[in-house]
Amino acid sequence: MTAPSHPRPQRMRTSVPAVLALGSNLGDREATIRAAVADLDAAAGIRVEQLSPLVETPALKLTGVDHHAPAYLNAVVVIDTVLGPHDLLDVVNSVEQRHGRVREERWGDRTLDIDIIDYDGRELDDDRLTLPHPRAWERGFVLAPWHAIRPDARLAGHGPIAVLLAATTDDVRPYPDSGATHDAARAEQFEADEDGGAV
Numbered sequence: 380m381t382a383p384s385h386p387r388p389q390r391m392r393t394s395v396p397a398v399l400a401l402g403s404n405l406g407d408r409e410a411t412i413r414a415a416v417a418d419l420d421a422a423a424g425i426r427v428e429q430l431s432p433l434v435e436t437p438a439l440k441l442t443g444v445d446h447h448a449p450a451y452l453n454a455v456v457v458i459d460t461v462l463g464p465h466d467l468l469d470v471v472n473s474v475e476q477r478h479g480r481v482r483e484e485r486w487g488d489r490t491l492d493i494d495i496i497d498y499d500g501r502e503l504d505d506d507r508l509t510l511p512h513p514r515a516w517e518r519g520f521v522l523a524p525w526h527a528i529r530p531d532a533r534l535a536g537h538g539p540i541a542v543l544l545a546a547t548t549d550d551v552r553p554y555p556d557s558g559a560t561h562d563a564a565r566a567e568q569f570e571a572d573e574d575g576g577a578v
């Protein structure tokens with residue numbers, strides 16, 4: 380077969396799925412997370428496919444769990460994006476800044492943190508970006524809301540998130556006012572945890 384003589388039309392950039400985790404422990408946490416999700420959906424090249432239920436977790440500092448710090452609200456969004464991973468990080472950082480994120484202490488209190496958890500299963504490590512997010516595999520506040528909306532998801536290099544979630548002992552609670560439906564099995568587990576006291 381001979382090659383076509385006319386130039387091929389430029390291919391549309393195909394979108395890929397990605398998973399973002401949002402967290403807030405200052406100000407009106409729920410309003411911030413919901414506004415950030417709307418901002419992400421409005422950003423060029425990003426479509427928010429699904430928002431997880433909100434969960435509440437005690438603050439985690441470099442020194443461990445800090446019950447004196449305000450608790451976090453966390454959520455996960457599954458998006459479709461035509462942006463490359465670094466362009467996606469630029470958008471994520473600009474949404475953080477729009478919501479008053481101030482970078483002071485590492486893992487310090489913040490109005491909004493958005494992390495890229497997974498980008499189409501890619502593994503990558505450079506000075507700006509590590510994929511998948513290097514601590515996602517052990518973070519209940521990422522795995523629980525992600526599992527609630529994508530129970531069959533896998534984390535590149537780590538395997539099924541259901542297995543990873545089962546191994547966590549983080550104190551992750553459904554956020555009562557979110558109005559979202561929780562995954563039934565996970566909700567039962569939350570209740571069992573509450574009956575059995577702290578883990």
Ligand code: ADP
Nearest residue numbers: 482486492493494495496507508509510511512
């Ligand atoms: P943390 O999320 O660990 O609390 P920050 O939000 O302050 O910390 O992020 C610090 C830096 O981490 C960012 O400037 C960003 O360049 C880098 N980073 C590396 N990998 C990722 C990722 N997967 N998602 C978001 N940021 C990342």
Ligand code: MG
Nearest residue numbers: 492493494495
């Ligand atoms: Mg971050």
